[in-house]
Amino acid sequence: MAINQHIQIRTVQRDDIETLFNIRTSVVENYQPREEIAALGITPDSVAIMLDTDCCGWIAELEGRAIAFSMANATERTILGVFVLPDFEERGAGRAVMEAAEKWFWDQDIDEIWLVTGNDPSLRAYGFYQHLGWVAVGVEGA
Numbered sequence: 779m780a781i782n783q784h785i786q787i788r789t790v791q792r793d794d795i796e797t798l799f800n801i802r803t804s805v806v807e808n809y810q811p812r813e814e815i816a817a818l819g820i821t822p823d824s825v826a827i828m829l830d831t832d833c834c835g836w837i838a839e840l841e842g843r844a845i846a847f848s849m850a851n852a853t854e855r856t857i858l859g860v861f862v863l864p865d866f867e868e869r870g871a872g873r874a875v876m877e878a879a880e881k882w883f884w885d886q887d888i889d890e891i892w893l894v895t896g897n898d899p900s901l902r903a904y905g906f907y908q909h910l911g912w913v914a915v916g917v918e919g920a
Contacts, residue, residue, distance in 0.1 A: 785870055786838070787874050790837055792826055794835075794847075795826060797837070798825065798837075799815075801846065801862070802847075802861050804864060808901075828849075832854075835849040836849075836875045836882075838872075840866065848860045849879075850882060855890065857876070857892070860875055897914065
């Protein structure tokens, strides 16, 4: 996989929240419409509160366009998700925002972090995380 050297990573700001939702609802695998995400309690207001408290996010931009993001929660020591616009997959943006999240944890002396994802090895996300060195340690109930 060739990593695009022109991808820039920056920290998510409050005025990026709509962009996060646009990216999140654009994915093909693990797609959820805004209504379903809202039913889980994830709304623009709740994301703003998360960013103001114990969460941080990163946006990957290519030529000024937001193409991917990740978010992490320090209290739960968890990466909440990595999402990439479908037209920009396999260009290194997902890896870049994942590395930003991991570094954020390490900079806070948090050396054990968690990521919850589907446990089906046929899912692209499952393979992506394993490729980055993540190890499956268990299955949690729904």
